[in-house]
Amino acid sequence: xxxxxxxxxxxxxxxxxxxxxxxxxxxxxxxxxxxxxxxxxxxxxxxxxxxxxxxxxxxxxxxxxxxxxxxxxxxxxxxxxxxxxxxxxxxxxxxxxxxxxxxxxxxxxxxxxxxxxxxxxxxxxxxxxxxxxxxxxxxxxxxxxxxxxxxxxxxxxxxxxxxxxxxxxxxxxxxxxxxxxxxxxxxxxxxxxxxxxxxxxxxxxxxxxxxxxxxxxxxxxxxxxxxxxxxxxxxxxxxxxxxxxxx
Amino acid sequence: xxxxxxxxxxxxxxxxxxxxxxxxxxxxxxxxxxxxxxxxxxxxxxxxxxxxxxxxxxxxxxxxxxxxxxxxxxxxxxxxxxxxxxxxxxxxxxxxxxxxxxxxxxxxxxxxxxxxxxxxxxxxxxxxxxxxxxxxxxxxxxxxxxxxxxxxx
Numbered sequence: 427x428x429x430x431x432x433x434x435x436x437x438x439x440x441x442x443x444x445x446x447x448x449x450x451x452x453x454x455x456x457x458x459x460x461x462x463x464x465x466x467x468x469x470x471x472x473x474x475x476x477x478x479x480x481x482x483x484x485x486x487x488x489x490x491x492x493x494x495x496x497x498x499x500x501x502x503x504x505x506x507x508x509x510x511x512x513x514x515x516x517x518x519x520x521x522x523x524x525x526x527x528x529x530x531x532x533x534x535x536x537x538x539x540x541x542x543x544x545x546x547x548x549x550x551x552x553x554x555x556x557x558x559x560x561x562x563x564x565x566x567x568x569x570x571x572x573x574x575x576x577x578x579x580x581x582x583x584x585x586x587x588x589x590x591x592x593x594x595x596x597x598x599x600x601x602x603x604x605x606x607x608x609x610x611x612x613x614x615x616x617x618x619x620x621x622x623x624x625x626x627x628x629x630x631x632x633x634x635x636x637x638x639x640x641x642x643x644x645x646x647x648x649x650x651x652x653x654x655x656x657x658x659x660x661x662x663x664x665x666x667x668x669x670x671x672x673x
Numbered sequence: 674x675x676x677x678x679x680x681x682x683x684x685x686x687x688x689x690x691x692x693x694x695x696x697x698x699x700x701x702x703x704x705x706x707x708x709x710x711x712x713x714x715x716x717x718x719x720x721x722x723x724x725x726x727x728x729x730x731x732x733x734x735x736x737x738x739x740x741x742x743x744x745x746x747x748x749x750x751x752x753x754x755x756x757x758x759x760x761x762x763x764x765x766x767x768x769x770x771x772x773x774x775x776x777x778x779x780x781x782x783x784x785x786x787x788x789x790x791x792x793x794x795x796x797x798x799x800x801x802x803x804x805x806x807x808x809x810x811x812x813x814x815x816x817x818x819x820x821x822x823x824x825x826x
Contacts, residue, residue, distance in 0.1 A: 446698075448756060499700040499757050506754050536696050548693035548764070551686040555716070556770040560674065560682070576697070617777075621770045626697055628769045633794075635760075637802035663776035670780050 428486060431463045432479050434523045435470070436490040438505050439477045441530050443492050445501030449474075449639050449647040455509050459522070462513050474650045494587070495654070504529045538580065545576035545626040553622025557615070564622075567604070567613035572623035575600035579627060590661040596627050597665025605669055620666060629658040687716035687765045695761035704757050707747040711762035715740035719766055729793075733800040734807075736766050741808020755812075759805070768797040 435456040442452045452472050456479060460468030467482035474495060480487035505526070512522045536544075549572025550565045557564075579596030586592060604619040613619050632655035640648030691712025695705050719736030723729070744758035775790035 446756075446760075447754070451754060451756070497698045497760075499695075499698055499704075499760070503701050503704070503753050503757055507752075510752070533699075535699055541697055544693040544696035548690050548697065551690035551693070552765065552769075555683070555686055555690065555765055617773075621773050624773065625764070625769050626694070628767065628772065633798045634763060634767065634801050634805070637798055638805055641802055641806055659772060663772075663779075666773070666776060667780040670777060 428465070428481060428484060429488070430519060430523065431460055431465055432481070432486065432488045434463070434519060434526065435459050435468065435479050436477055436488055437523065437526045437530065438509065439470075439472060439479075440490050440492055441501050441526060442505050443472075443474060443477070444494060444496060445499065445505075446495065446497035447502045448635060448642075449644040450642055451502075452477075455505060459509055459512060463519050472644075473646050474654075498533060498535075500533050500535070501529065504533065538577075541580065542573045542577050546570065546573035548572065548626050549622040552625045553618055556621055557618045561615060561618050564613045564615055564619050567607045568619045568622040571600055571603040571607060571619060572626060574603050575623055576626045590657055593627055593658055594661040594665045597624055597662040598668055599665075600624050600627075601666050601669030620669075624662060624666065627662055629655040629662075632658065683720050684713050684717060688713040691761045691764055694764045698761065700757055700761060701753070704747075704751060704753055707751065708758045708761045711740050711743040711747060711758045712765055714743050715762050716765040730796065730800045733766060733797050734804040737763070737801040737804025738808050740766070741805045742811065745808060745812040763801065766801060768794045771797065 438459055439452050439456045442455060449472055453470050456470045456472075456477075457468055460470075460479070460481075465481050469480045469482065471478040474492065476489060476491045478487060478489045508517065508522055508525050508529070511517045512519075517525065546569040550569040553564065553568040554561060575596050578599040579592050582592035582595050583589070600623045601620060604613070604616055604623060607613050608616045608619065632651060636648045636652035636655055638648075639651060688709045692705055692709040695708045700708055715736045718739040719732045722732035722735060740759060740762040741755075744755045744762060747753075747758045748755040771790055772794050775787050775794060778784075778787035778790060
């Protein structure tokens with residue numbers, strides 16, 4: 427019975443980290459599930475690459491490695507909802523575990539075309555906001571380049587497990603397309619187009635989250651996530667840098 | 674451009690960009706609209722403060738605080754985690770443009786400019802994080818107050 431509690435907590439924690447949740451929420455959800463399952467004091471230790479959980483006064487501890495970390499809010503919301511239902515007594519422990527397994531295997535995702543359109547929209551609107559100059563003329567080019575770059579990033583994400591490679595190539599594609607577009611006379615300001623089009627790839631949120639984790643006392647998680655964000659930023663930077671070196 | 678039109682463009686574009694980014698990171702459908710409003714509110718606070726020349730750090734801090742407060746209210750209303758509203762809402766404030774300029778300066782060999790810009794990225798990220806911390810503090814205190822006033826125990 428105890429091992430089922432531990433396994434359920436670990437599964438919930440892993441799904442949340444894979445969805446990009448903050449660490450204190452992962453801690454909180456795992457402790458809550460354990461408490462609602464009847465364990466008085468569960469000890470949880472979370473890092474972005476692995477989770478540990480143990481019961482007080484029991485010679486049992488379990489761990490679970492976290493191999494990939496993405497960003498998928500549907501998963502975080504799903505675990506949250508299941509945990510609430512469990513706390514309210516609407517689900518038994520076994521039902522909760524089965525529901526978590528199902529959530530892990532098939533979370534609904536928006537279709538690819540919609541994501542690409544969203545990336546295009548995001549690029550073009552953010553370009554206008556960031557340029558501070560109401561640069562209407564470059565809007566179509568920024569949208570097209572942003573969409574193409576994000577599509578390249580998505581495609582490569584299926585081919586390789588190393589996220590930094592797909593980010594580098596995505597940024598390279600953005601730079602190349604923007605440069606070609608400006609050369610063909612479709613846009614005027616190369617800097618603005620690139621700034622907008624690269625935004626769907628930028629890990630700015632990860633940087634802010636890592637600082638927040640550190641301020642909240644999760645030093646280890648903050649450092650690990652910060653490192654991940656810096657590596658992503660470097661990969662994107664190198665991708666863009668190639669364009670400036672060669673052209 | 675007249676002032677009201679400028680305001681309209683800023684609000685609608687920040688709303689659209691936030692919703693679009695929310696679709697990219699797979700925010701549940703029923704939270705998309707409110708996430709967009711969180712982003713628009715945060716950007717509006719930032720933009721107005723920048724127009725008033727209060728300085729970049731304060732504008733970022735208060736913008737993040739506004740997003741955090743919106744996220745807290747929406748999260749309670751929809752019974753969903755706060756980050757579903759916070760992370761997309763933050764996208765307009767994220768120092769992406771400055772980071773890009775820093776990389777470009779580095780590549781072109783202008784090391785001094787690159788260092789200055791990198792430091793600015795770090796400070797803006799710190800300001801945003803502090804804004805979120807303040808919002809969280811506010812959320813925790815109001816939550817405790819409500820819990821003590823409604824609980825008869």
